[in-house]
Amino acid sequence: MNIDQISYLVFGLVLVLAxxxxxxLMSKKNQTISIRQALNQTFFWVGLALLFFVFVWVExxxxxxxxxxSAYLMEWSLSIDNIFVFILIFTAFSVxxxxxxxxxxxxxxxxxxxRVLFISVGxxxxxxxxxxxxxxxIFLVYTGFKMFTANEEEEFNPQDSKVYLFLKxxxxxxxxxxxxxxxxxxxxxxxxxxxxxxxIMLASIDIVxxxxxxxxxxxxxxxxxxxxxxxxxxxxxxxSLFFLLRGAVSKFDYLQQGIAIVLVFIGVKMLGEHWxxxxxxxxxxxxxxxxxxxxxxxxSIFYSxxxxxxxxxxxxxxxxx
Numbered sequence: 001m002n003i004d005q006i007s008y009l010v011f012g013l014v015l016v017l018a019x020x021x022x023x024x025l026m027s028k029k030n031q032t033i034s035i036r037q038a039l040n041q042t043f044f045w046v047g048l049a050l051l052f053f054v055f056v057w058v059e060x061x062x063x064x065x066x067x068x069x070s071a072y073l074m075e076w077s078l079s080i081d082n083i084f085v086f087i088l089i090f091t092a093f094s095v096x097x098x099x100x101x102x103x104x105x106x107x108x109x110x111x112x113x114x115r116v117l118f119i120s121v122g123x124x125x126x127x128x129x130x131x132x133x134x135x136x137x138i139f140l141v142y143t144g145f146k147m148f149t150a151n152e153e154e155e156f157n158p159q160d161s162k163v164y165l166f167l168k169x170x171x172x173x174x175x176x177x178x179x180x181x182x183x184x185x186x187x188x189x190x191x192x193x194x195x196x197x198x199x200i201m202l203a204s205i206d207i208v209x210x211x212x213x214x215x216x217x218x219x220x221x222x223x224x225x226x227x228x229x230x231x232x233x234x235x236x237x238x239x240s241l242f243f244l245l246r247g248a249v250s251k252f253d254y255l256q257q258g259i260a261i262v263l264v265f266i267g268v269k270m271l272g273e274h275w276x277x278x279x280x281x282x283x284x285x286x287x288x289x290x291x292x293x294x295x296x297x298x299x300s301i302f303y304s305x306x307x308x309x310x311x312x313x314x315x316x317x318x319x320x321x
Contacts, residue, residue, distance in 0.1 A: 004225065007059055011052070011229055015236070018048055033101060033243040041240030046076075049233040060225075063283045067221035068230055070290040074220065074266075075234030077259055077297040078213045080252065082206065083242050089201050092158040093194045099180055103195055104239045107202030114207050115231050118214055123224055133270050136215035140267030143212050148260035163204045167197055206235070212263065219266035220289055251304060258300025265292050 021044075033041075049072055057065035086104070089095075095103060125132050158164060167173065171192050178184040178193035185191070217227050269276065269289070276285065 003059055007056070007225055010055065011225075014048065014052065015232070018045075018236075033240075035244065038240050038243035042237065042244050045233070045237030045240055049237070052229065052233065056226075056229075063286055064221070064223055064226060066283075066286045066290055067223065068226045070286060070293055071217045071220045071226055071230035072234055073290070073293050073297065074216055074262065075213055075230055076237070077255070077262070077293070078209060078216075079234055079238045079241060080245065080255060081259060082209055082238065083245055085205055086202065086242055087246055089158045089198055089205070093198050094177075095195065095198055096177065096180075099177065099195060100243070101239065102180075103198055104202070104242060107199045107206070108235055108238055110199070110203040111206035111210075112232055112235055114203065115210050115214070115235065116228065118207075118210055119224075119227050119231065122214055122218060123222075123227065126218065126222065133218070133273070136218060137267045137270030140212070140215055140219065140263045140270065142267075144260040144263030144265075144267060147263065148257050150256065158201060161201070163201055164197065167192075167200060173197060216263055216266050219270045220286075252301055254300045254304045254307075255297070256300075258296040258303075261296045262293050265289075265296075 053065055053069050053072070056068050090100065090103075172189070173196075174184065174186075174191045174193055176193060177195045180195070182193055182196040182199070183190050184193060213231070214227075217230060221227060221230075266289070269285070280288070
């Protein structure tokens with residue numbers, strides 16, 4: 001076996017064992033996840049991703065390891081942005097807290113399947129048509145600018161989304177969760193519950209986010225192994241991150257701006273790749289990308305936590321936290 005085959009084998013074994021440990025020992029069906037449990041699970045997934053970073057360093061070298069870490073941080077920060085939308089979906093369809101874990105798990109596993117397909121198609125397209133990278137670069141700059149200047153009043157309404165309207169049009173949907181079931185039968189006819197709708201919406205929303213994240217990761221690394229592993233580790237950690245941050249994610253007022261700056265940076269980097277390669281080595285580019293991602297994401301989170309919230313008068317700030 002060559003190094004690539006060994007690396008994929010190790011990655012697969014780590015994921016199987018990690019899922020068994022997380023689902024079998026750290027989670028129970030229909031259990032409400034406490035902050036302490038969510039914190040432990042988050043430490044588990046982040047620690048596992050960092051241990052894998054060490055493995056990549058040893059097996060594939062410093063540059064690919066730093067590319068993996070940069071891509072993982074990029075995906076992880078975008079995951080925080082996903083959580084706010086997930087909360088809106090759960091609230092809109094009145095999902096019971098005991099069903100959160102199971103619904104999130106199935107939705108995330110579906111999202112991983114779609115991401116693997118998207119990544120595979122994207123990598124093949126870039127290998128055959130290199131100019132597509134410039135399209136990705138323009139798309140990231142546009143997306144970042146639009147995200148930075150987005151109007152907060154334009155809130156996403158799950159029940160007005162095209163996915164929900166499509167499901168409602170073509171599937172018989174009942175306005176309840178079927179006591180935890182996805183499909184119920186009435187008069188011998190299969191009917192789909194709100195939990196089924198929520199799972200489909202979680203997977204579809206992640207596909208929308210993948211349209212930003214996958215080009216962004218490809219702007220950091222062109223190595224398939226790095227792109228696959230960083231995406232999957234970040235997405236698998238999303239469930240525990242949801243339980244940990246669901247009460248605090250609304251306080252990250254400026255995280256969106258931090259992510260937007262990173263997207264613009266990566267987009268510009270992709271557009272100017274030909275000229276940048278003549279002046280800066282690949283390893284130096286990776287180090288700069290890692291630094292920009294870390295500074296922008298951490299800076300926007302700390303800024304959100306310590307600076308007055310948008311639109312909140314100073315005398316009401318303490319009451320809103």
